[in-house]
Amino acid sequence: ITQHKHQHKMLQQLVYYLPQDTIFTRIKCLPTLNVLKRTFILYTGQQYKMKDLSQPFASGYKPSEVEQGWYPWWESRGFFRKHGASKKFVMVLPPPNITGHLHLGHALTCAVQDAIARWHQLQGDEVVWVPGCDHAGIATQAVVERYLWATQGVTKHQLGRERFVNEVWKWKEEKGTVILDQLKRLGASLDWDKFVFTMDKHMSEAVTAAFIQLYDSGLLYRKKSLVNWCCSLQSAISDIEVDHVYLTGPTELNIPGYEKPVTFGMMYDFAYRVNNSGVVKVTPGHSQEDFDVGQRHNLQQLTVFDEKGKLTDIVPEFKNLPRFAARQAVIEALTEMRLYHGSKPHPMMVPRCSRTHDIIEPLLKPQWFIRCSDMAAKAIDVVQKGELHIYPETYKKTWNEWLENDIDWCVSRQLWWGHQIPAYCVTSEDGEFWVAARSRDDAKSKVAEKEGISESSIVSVCQDEDVLDTWFSSALFPFAAFGWPRHTDCLEHLYPTTLLETGHDILFFWVARMVMLGLHLTQELPFKGVLLHGLLCDAQGHKMSKSRGNVIDPIDVIEGASLKVLKDRITSSGKNGTLSSEETSQALQKQTSNFPNGIPECGADALRFTLCSYNFKNKLLSVDVNSIEQNKFLGNKIWQTVRFLLASMEKVPNGIECASRVNITQRSADLSTMDKWIMSHLAQLVHNANQNFVTYDLHHITLGFVTFWQNHLCDTYLESIKPVLNEGSCEARSSALSTLWTCVDVGLHILSPFMPFLTEELYQRLPRYAKKCESIMQCDHPKTEEFMCWNDQELEESVNHLLLVAAAFRAIKATYNITHSRVHGSFVCLNSHLNTVLVENLEVVKKLGRIASLTAIDKNTSPPTSSSASTTCDSTIVYLHLKGVIDPKQELVRLRKKMSKVQKEETKITSIITAPGYIERSPAHIQDTHQRKLASLRAQLEQLLFIVQNLEKM
Numbered sequence: 001i002t003q004h005k006h007q008h009k010m011l012q013q014l015v016y017y018l019p020q021d022t023i024f025t026r027i028k029c030l031p032t033l034n035v036l037k038r039t040f041i042l043y044t045g046q047q048y049k050m051k052d053l054s055q056p057f058a059s060g061y062k063p064s065e066v067e068q069g070w071y072p073w074w075e076s077r078g079f080f081r082k083h084g085a086s087k088k089f090v091m092v093l094p095p096p097n098i099t100g101h102l103h104l105g106h107a108l109t110c111a112v113q114d115a116i117a118r119w120h121q122l123q124g125d126e127v128v129w130v131p132g133c134d135h136a137g138i139a140t141q142a143v144v145e146r147y148l149w150a151t152q153g154v155t156k157h158q159l160g161r162e163r164f165v166n167e168v169w170k171w172k173e174e175k176g177t178v179i180l181d182q183l184k185r186l187g188a189s190l191d192w193d194k195f196v197f198t199m200d201k202h203m204s205e206a207v208t209a210a211f212i213q214l215y216d217s218g219l220l221y222r223k224k225s226l227v228n229w230c231c232s233l234q235s236a237i238s239d240i241e242v243d244h245v246y247l248t249g250p251t252e253l254n255i256p257g258y259e260k261p262v263t264f265g266m267m268y269d270f271a272y273r274v275n276n277s278g279v280v281k282v283t284p285g286h287s288q289e290d291f292d293v294g295q296r297h298n299l300q301q302l303t304v305f306d307e308k309g310k311l312t313d314i315v316p317e318f319k320n321l322p323r324f325a326a327r328q329a330v331i332e333a334l335t336e337m338r339l340y341h342g343s344k345p346h347p348m349m350v351p352r353c354s355r356t357h358d359i360i361e362p363l364l365k366p367q368w369f370i371r372c373s374d375m376a377a378k379a380i381d382v383v384q385k386g387e388l389h390i391y392p393e394t395y396k397k398t399w400n401e402w403l404e405n406d407i408d409w410c411v412s413r414q415l416w417w418g419h420q421i422p423a424y425c426v427t428s429e430d431g432e433f434w435v436a437a438r439s440r441d442d443a444k445s446k447v448a449e450k451e452g453i454s455e456s457s458i459v460s461v462c463q464d465e466d467v468l469d470t471w472f473s474s475a476l477f478p479f480a481a482f483g484w485p486r487h488t489d490c491l492e493h494l495y496p497t498t499l500l501e502t503g504h505d506i507l508f509f510w511v512a513r514m515v516m517l518g519l520h521l522t523q524e525l526p527f528k529g530v531l532l533h534g535l536l537c538d539a540q541g542h543k544m545s546k547s548r549g550n551v552i553d554p555i556d557v558i559e560g561a562s563l564k565v566l567k568d569r570i571t572s573s574g575k576n577g578t579l580s581s582e583e584t585s586q587a588l589q590k591q592t593s594n595f596p597n598g599i600p601e602c603g604a605d606a607l608r609f610t611l612c613s614y615n616f617k618n619k620l621l622s623v624d625v626n627s628i629e630q631n632k633f634l635g636n637k638i639w640q641t642v643r644f645l646l647a648s649m650e651k652v653p654n655g656i657e658c659a660s661r662v663n664i665t666q667r668s669a670d671l672s673t674m675d676k677w678i679m680s681h682l683a684q685l686v687h688n689a690n691q692n693f694v695t696y697d698l699h700h701i702t703l704g705f706v707t708f709w710q711n712h713l714c715d716t717y718l719e720s721i722k723p724v725l726n727e728g729s730c731e732a733r734s735s736a737l738s739t740l741w742t743c744v745d746v747g748l749h750i751l752s753p754f755m756p757f758l759t760e761e762l763y764q765r766l767p768r769y770a771k772k773c774e775s776i777m778q779c780d781h782p783k784t785e786e787f788m789c790w791n792d793q794e795l796e797e798s799v800n801h802l803l804l805v806a807a808a809f810r811a812i813k814a815t816y817n818i819t820h821s822r823v824h825g826s827f828v829c830l831n832s833h834l835n836t837v838l839v840e841n842l843e844v845v846k847k848l849g850r851i852a853s854l855t856a857i858d859k860n861t862s863p864p865t866s867s868s869a870s871t872t873c874d875s876t877i878v879y880l881h882l883k884g885v886i887d888p889k890q891e892l893v894r895l896r897k898k899m900s901k902v903q904k905e906e907t908k909i910t911s912i913i914t915a916p917g918y919i920e921r922s923p924a925h926i927q928d929t930h931q932r933k934l935a936s937l938r939a940q941l942e943q944l945l946f947i948v949q950n951l952e953k954m
Contacts, residue, residue, distance in 0.1 A: 048072050048073050048075075048076035048077075049073070050073050050764075051068075051069040051070060051073060051761075051764075053761075053764055053765060057643055057646065057765065059643075060636060060639070060640075061632075061635050061636040061638075061639035061640075061758070063558070063601065063602065063603020063604070063605065063606065063632065063635065063757075063758075064559070064601065064603070066603070066605075066757055066758055066761045067185075067187075067558075067603055067604055067605070067757040067758075070756075070757050070760050070761070071184050071185075071187065071757075074189070074760075074775065074777065075192070077774070077775070079189070079775055079777045079778065080127075080129075080189045080190065080191055080192070081128075081191055081193075082121060082125075082126050082127060085124055085125050085126035087123075087124070087125045087126065088125060088126045088127075088128070088493075088494065088498070089117070089120040089121075089125045089126070089127045089128070089498050089499075090127075090128045090129075090130075090494045090495075090496075090497040090498050091113060091116075091117060091128070091129050091130070091497055091498060091499050091500070091501065092129075092130040092132065092477060092478050092481055092497060092500070093109070093110070093113065093129065093130060093131050093132060093183075093188075093190060094109060094500075094501075094502045094503075094510070095131075095132035095133050095134040095196070095197075095198060095474070095477065096133060096134065096179055097133075097134050097136035097139055097140065098133050098134065098135060098136060098140055098171070098172045098175045098176050098179070099136055099139045099140050099143050099175070100143070100175060100578065101175070101178055101179065101182065101553055101555075102179055102182045102183070102553070102554060103544065103551050103552060103553065103554070104536050104544065104551075104552045104554060104557075104611075104623060105503070105535070105536050105544070106182075106554070107186060107554040107557075107607060107608075107611060108533060108536060108611045108616065108621070109501065109502065109503070109533070110183060110186050110188050110608075111186070111607070111608040111611040111612050111754075112501055112531075112533060112611070112612060112616060112698065113129065113188075113501050114129075114186070114187060114188050114189055114608070114753070114756075115608070115612055115698055115753040115754050116499070116501070116693070116696070116698075116753075117129045117189055118189055118752065118753035118756065118777070119693045119753045119781060121189070121777065122749070122752070122753070122777075122779065122780060122781035123780075123781055124780065127189075128191055128194070128494055129188075129189060129190050129191055130190070130191060130194045130195075130196065130481050130482075131180075131183065131188070131190040131191070131192060131194070131195050131196070132195060132196035132197060132198065132477065132481065133172075133176050133179060133196075133197050133198070134198045134470065134473075134474055135172070135197070135198045135199045135417065135418060135470065135473070136470055137413060137415050137417050137418035137467060137468075137469070137470040138233060138235060138237055138241060138355055138413065138415060138470065139241075139355055139470075140168060140171070140172070140417055141156075141168065141233070141415050141416065141417040141418075142232075142233060142355035142356055143171075143355075143577075143578060144164075144167060144168050144171050144417075146577035146578065147171070147576050147577045147578065148164075148167060148577075149577055150575060150576050150577030151576055151577065156416065161416045164416055164417075165416055165417060168417045172197075172199075176197070180195075182554060182555060185554070185555060185558055185604055186554060186558075186604050186607070186608065187604050187605075187608065187756045187757060189756075189777075194481065194482075194490075196477070196480075196481045198470075198473045198474065198477070199418075199419070199473075202480070202483065202486075203473060203476070203480055204419060205485070205486075206473075206476050206479075206480035206484055206485060207419045207422070207468065207472065207473050207476065207480075208419075208422040208438055209484075209485040210472075210476055210485075210517065210521055211421070211422050211423070211436055211468070211472075212422065212436045212437065212438065213520075213521060214370060214436075214520075215423075215435075215436035216436070217520075218371075219370055219371045219374075219375075219520075220368060220369070220370055220371075220411075220436065221368070221369055221371070222366060222367070222368050222369070222423070222434050223366065223367070223369065224301075224364055224365065224366045224367075225364065225365070225367055225369070225410070226285075226286075226287075226288055226291050226362045226363065226364055227362070227363060227364075227365050227367055227410055228241075228242050228351070228360045228362070229307070229360065229361045229362065229363035229365070230353040230355070230356060230358050230360060231256075231257075231305075231307070231308055231309030231323075231358055231359075231361065232256040232257065232353065232356040232358040233353065233355065233356060233358075233414075233415070234307050234308065234414055235413050235414040235415050236363075236365060236367065236410065236412070236413055236414060237353060237355075237360070237413070238410075238469060238471065238509070240506070240509045241353065241354045241355065242351050242352070242353065242354065242360055243351070243352045243353075243354045244349050244350070244351055244352075245349070245350045245351075245352055246347070246348075246349050246350075247264055247265040247347060247348050247349075247350055248265070248347050249265045249345040249346070249347065250263055250264075250265045250266055250345050251263070251264055251265045252264075253350070253352075253357075253359075254357070254580075254582060255324065255357075255358060255359060256356050256357065256358050257309075257322065257358075258322070258324060258325075262324045264348065264350050265345060265346060265347065265348055266343045266344070266345060266346055267343060267344050267345070267346035268331070268340075268342075268343045269340075269341035269342055269343070269344070270334050270339050270340050270341055271339045271341060272339075282294065282299065283302070283304070284299050284300070284301045284302070285301045285302050285303045285304065285362075285363075285364045286303075286304060286305070286361065286362050286363070287362055288362060291362075291364075301364055302314055303363070303364050305323055305361055305363065307363070307414075309322060309323045309361065310322055310323065311323065311326050317333070318330070323361070357580070365414070367410045367411075367412045368410070368411050368412040368421060368423065368464075368466075369408040369409060369410055369411065370408060370409040370411055371408055372406045372407070372408055372409050372516065373406060375516035375517070375519065375520055376403040376404075376406040376512075376516060377403075378516070378519050378520075379399075379403055379512055379515045379516050379519065380399070380400055380403050380404065382515070382519070382525060383396055383399055383400070387525060387528075388515065388525055388527075388528065388529070388530065389528065389529040389530070390529075390530045390532070391529065391530065391531045391532065391617070391695075391696055392532070392617045395504060395507060395532055398504075398507060398508075399507065399508075399512065402507070402508040402512065403508075403512060409469075409513070410469070411468055411469045411471075411472045412464070412466045412467075412468065412469070413466060413467050413468065413469055413470075414466050415466070415467045416467070417467065418467030418468060418470065418473075419467055419468045419472075419473055420463065420464070420465070420466075420467050420468075421463070421464040421466050421467060421468055422436055422437065422438065422463075423435065423436045423437070423463070423464045424436075424437055424440060424443035424461050424462065424463050424464070425460075425461070425462045425463075425464070426443055426444060426447040426458055426460075426461050427458070427459045427460045427461075427462075428447070428451075428453055428457045428458045428459060429453075429457045429459065430451065430453055430457065433447045433450075433451060435447050435450070440461040440463070443461050444458050444461055471509055471510060471513055472513075474510055474513075474514075475510065475513040475514045475516075475517045475518075476514075476517060476521075477514070478495070478496070478497050478500070478514055478518065478526035478527060479491065479495050479496075479518060479521070479522050479526055482494050482495050484521070484522065485521075495522070495524070495526075496518070496522075496524050496525055496526055496527055496528065497526060497527045497528075498527065498528055498529065499527060499528065499529045499530075499531060500514070500526070500527040500529070500530050500531070501530075501531040501532075501533065502530075502531075502532065502533070503532065503533055503534070503535060504532040504533065504534060504535075504619065505535060507530075507532060511530055514526050514527075531696050532617070533616035533617065533621075534616055534617065534618045534619045534620050534621045535619065535620055535621070536621050536623050537620050537621065537622045537623070538550040538594065538622065538623065538624075539622055539623065539624035539625075539626075540622075541620070541622050550590065550591075550594050552599070552623075552625070554604075554607060556599045557599055557602050557607045557625065557628055558601070558602065558603055558604050558607060559601055560598070560599055560600050560601030560602070561598055561599045562598040563591070563592065563595055563596065563597065563598045564598075565598070566591055566595060566598060566599070567588055567591060567592075570584060570587045570588055570591060571584065571588070595625070599625055600625070600629050600632075601632075602625075602628045602629050602631070602632045603632055603635065603757075604757060605631075605635055605754070605755035605756070605757050605758045606628050606629070606631040606632040606634070606635055606755075607628055608754055608755065608756075609631045609634070609702060609754045609755055610623075610627050610628045610631045611623075612698040612699065612701075612702055612754050613627075613631070613698075613699050613702040613703065614699055615697075615699045616698070616699070617696075617697075634706065634709075634710070635755065635758050637709065637710060637714060638709065638747075638748075638751070638758065638762070639758070639762070641709070641713065641714060641718070641744060642744060642762045642765065642766065644718065645737075645740055645741060645744055645766075646765070646766075646767070648725050648737060648740070649737055649741075649767065651725070652725075652730070652733050652734060652737055653730065655734075655737060656767050657734075658734055658737040658738040658741050659741050659745075659766065659767045659768050660738075660741075660768070661742055661745070661746075664679070664738040664739060664741075664742045667734070667735050667738055670731060670732075670735050671735050671739060672724070672732065672735065672736070673795070673798075673799060673837065673840065673841055673844075674717060674720045674721065674799070674841070674844055675721075675735055675736060675739040676790070676792060676795055677717070677792075677795055677796060677799040678712060678713065678716075678717040678739060678743055679739060679742070679743075679787075679790040680790050680791050680792045680793075680795060680796050681708055681712045681796070682708070682742070682743050682746055682747075682787060682790065683787040683788050683789075683790040683791040684704075684708075684791065685704055685705065685708045685746075685747070685750060686746065686750065686782045686783070686784055686786070686787045687784045687787070687788065687791075688700060688701060688704040689701045689704065689705075689750045689781075689782075690781070690782075690783070690784050691784075692704075698754075701750070701754075702754060705747070705750060705751060705754075708747065709747055713743055713747070716803065716848065717739075717740075717743070718740070719847055719848055720844045720847055720848060721736040721739075721740065722847065723843050723847055724736045724843075725737070741766075744766070745766060746782050746787075748762055748763055748766075748776065749776065749779060749781060749782050750781075750782065752776050752777070756776075756777070759776055760775060760776050760777070763775075763776040763779075764776075798833070798834060798837045799837070801834050801837070801838075801873065801874070801876070802837055802838060802841055802844065802845060803848065804873045804874075804876075805827060805838060805845055805849070805873050805876055805878055806844075806845050806848035806849035807848075807849075808849075808873055808878045809825050809845075809849030809850070809851050809878055809880060810848075810849055810850055812868050812878070812880040813850065813851075813880065815868070815943075815947060816868065816880075816882065816885075816886050816891060816947075817886075817891075817894075818885060818886065821850045821851060821852055822852050822885070823851050823852060823880060823881060823882075823885050824851060824852055824853045824854070824855075824880075824881040825849065825851045825853070825854050825855075825878060825879060825880050825881065826854065826855045826856070826857050826864060826867075826878075826879045826881070827854070827855075827856060827857070827876055827877065827878045827879065828856075828857055828858070828859050828861075828876065828877045829856070829875060829876045830859060830875045830876070831875040831876075834875060834876065835856065838856065838876075839856055842854050842856075851880070863877075863879060864879050864881055865883070866881065866882050866883035867879040867880060867881045867882055867883075868880050868882055868947070868950055888951045888952075891951055892948060892951050892952070895944055895947060895948050895951070896948065898944060899941065899944045899945070899948070902937055902940050902941055902944065903941065905937055906934065906937040906938060906941065909930055909933055909934045909937065910934065912930060913927070913930050913931070913934070
């Protein structure tokens with residue numbers, strides 16, 4: 001460990017929790033490695049042993065028990081890395097910010113990317129999925145400043161730059177460790193040996209190299225320009241970090257540094273000293289429009305505010321007044337001069353800093369800019385030529401619109417946390433020169449050579465104190481992560497990457513810039529495809545935010561959290577400065593309504609499966625915790641299916657021989673109709689999965705799996721074969737078991753990219769007649785061509801008719817409130833082929849229809865007396881024999897009461913829609929609701945009348 005060049009990364013991995021029965025030898029961490037200021041335990045000796053499955057199969061699915069222990073085993077066995085394959089699949093994880101813990105948006109990215117990565121691994125590809133974290137300059141500095149003020153009562157200026165940056169590094173170590181733990185708890189199959197932090201040494205080298213290359217090629221320049229200035233941060237911020245808040249009228253807003261709220265949404269009228277002069281206000285130093293006017297007319301650029309938001313000595317009578325306090329002073333001065341004409345409400349858009357909620361001021365500052373026009377044109381061209389694919393394609397239009405209207409990119413930020421700009425101000429006897437360089441000495445020699453001056457004439461060399469925009473280093477991520485600008489084996493072998501998956505909201509701010517810089521600096525596209533997902537909202541469609549109290553920590557979904565725990569965390573965030581007092585109050589109020597019963601324990605698998613079940617290509621995705629819990633119940637159904645299979649195999653002689661896909665192929669001639677039916681659906685499941693993984697439509701795969709496992713396998717096939725397994729011949733039982741084992745085995749392989757923990761546990765518990773892979777991760781994904789021989793649409797249609805007949809019997813039983821199975825049925829089928837299918841599968845219809853016996857009768861035979869008929873099945877009439885099963889008199893009383901109730905509802909709706917003026921007053925959607933309700937009630941009355949008339953004849 002001490003010789004490993006990435007000691008810190010190794011520690012972050014080793015800190016990951018391990019089960020209590022781990023067989024490693026424990027030693028204390030060396031002091032030189034104790035980077036998190038606490039004692040670490042390193043695990044040495046043997047490799048991590050596979051989870052002990054010798055205990056009896058639990059009666060129910062418990063995610064916390066199932067998910068424990070598998071990840072460290074996968075990692076120790078190197079299952080996340082597969083080298084030497086002819087085909088590669090390379091992807092980088094969009095590095096999460098170290099501002100705090102991951103939320104469900106990050107979990108969505110992780111779940112989608114991991115499912116795709118695991119599928120490619122099961123295809124036999126060499127998969128490299130690179131993890132990382134982003135230093136997030138502005139966001140991290142802002143949150144650490146608030147934290148230090150809330151916990152220590154100090155500001156960054158009191159600490160000084162060096163001590164403050166050290167505090168940020170401490171924050172990074174703590175939060176970074178938590179983020180890595182969260183990713184592992186989610187089951188992310190990342191290649192941890194390639195972990196990258198955007199402030200790592202090799203990333204700093206890449207940032208310096210990129211900056212200098214851009215400068216030397218004439219694409220980087222320095223000029224004084226208007227920027228989005230946050231007075232609280234005392235830094236420029238990017239457009240994406242500005243929230244534009246629309247105010248309809250007078251609104252009080254809390255502004256950092258002001259004790260009382262400040263009123264916005266007002267228009268102030270005043271007159272100029274000279275009437276009819278034609279003079280208008282022009283402020284080139286504080287408005288982009290006026291700045292453009294000033295450039296055209298060569299106007300003086302006056303700056304009224306300083307960096308702290310106080311008035312400058314340009315207006316000596318108001319000097320040093322905070323900007324919003326100065327507003328009132330100006331009004332008073334205008335009033336004394338009789339030039340103030342009052343104020344009135346006025347709708348307006350207010351720009352606020354997303355980090356501090358301060359009001360953003362346009363401010364003139366010397367900044368570094370990148371010329372983007374040529375690079376933007378190339379980025380447009382590669383998409384138009386089909387060299388870069390964007391999914392979904394609807395974002396191609398957005399891509400073109402953004403890049404066609406590009407403006408030069410301001411890359412400098414007035415912060416302390418980040419990559420200090422590798423540019424130097426070189427002062428000589430001949431003047432002052434700015435140059436991009438690797439060091440002071442390099443800067444001196446470059447200026448001397450360029451300007452033709454002697455190095456001895458240089459008086460001073462000072463590095464720019466500003467840092468680079470976080471998006472600059474992030475834009476280098478897909479190639480710097482592999483060693484660029486050095487020509488490493490990784491860079492040669494793994495770059496360009498295959499796919500970038502990320503949120504559509506950063507298509508321009510990150511994706512486009514990666515493409516521009518990738519093409520310019522490496523002469524290659526950084527990736528071949530871009531897959532964009534939507535933004536997560538809560539169940540009510542509200543955007544997730546801390547102040548709304550609806551942000552969800554994935555670990556809370558995995559482990560469960562009571563309302564008290566959730567509220568305590570919000571309170572703690574308020575105390576440590578992460579949330580303002582206003583945000584804390586709002587969050588506590590809304591959290592009760594959002595999670596009145598807390599968050600139930602669902603497990604990582606259910607969370608992953610749910611997130612992949614949404615059509616994540618939509619712009620907005622509404623996540624409901626109840627949906628996640630439902631997929632935990634799906635996990636339990638899968639668990640119970642495997643338990644049933646294992647128990648059934650123990651009852652059949654040589655049942656282990658059924659545990660092979662070869663076995664079912666050999667038995668194909670002996671399979672029953674239902675065996676072949678479920679195998680046909682299995683073939684479609686495999687085809688659906690492979691087809692939709694290629695197009696990244698994961699929601700089709702999850703829906704197909706649920707339909708197959710719940711509806712086809714459990715609700716239908718399992719129920720149909722229970723009589724066979726209990727009373728059938730040895731051959732029939734073996735055929736049914738071979739079929740069931742194959743469906744379970746293949747189903748688990750289809751499910752494994754979405755639910756890796758559950759499928760690994762069940763895979764290891766499944767008996768196998770043939771040789772078994774060490775892990776389900778090492779198996780081949782089921783191939784479409786392997787199973788399409790079972791696809792039989794004609795058979796499916798026949799069995800579907802059989803299932804309709806069974807459903808008709810259940811429906812009649814429900815109509816007459818019959819809950820037991822001691823009833824007899826019969827049917828008349830006018831289609832000879834379907835009649836044959838029904839006759840050959842009477843036991844199946846009996847079992848699924850929940851009746852005691854079933855007979856086929858001739859179409860010329862009179863219907864059974866005292867029976868109820870259903871004609872819902874095409875070409876088939878079913879009869880349920882009711883004699884001795886129900887009391888017609890009692891049933892008539894019950895049904896007539898029900899009819900009376902339905903009739904009253906029908907009369908009420910009818911009176912509403914026939915009332916005068918209804919059509920004119922009622923919205924279209926209300927009228928539509930009433931019409932559908934009326935149609936439903938009349939259908940119920942018709943059905944009830946039919947049943948009553950039938951009972952009256954008994």
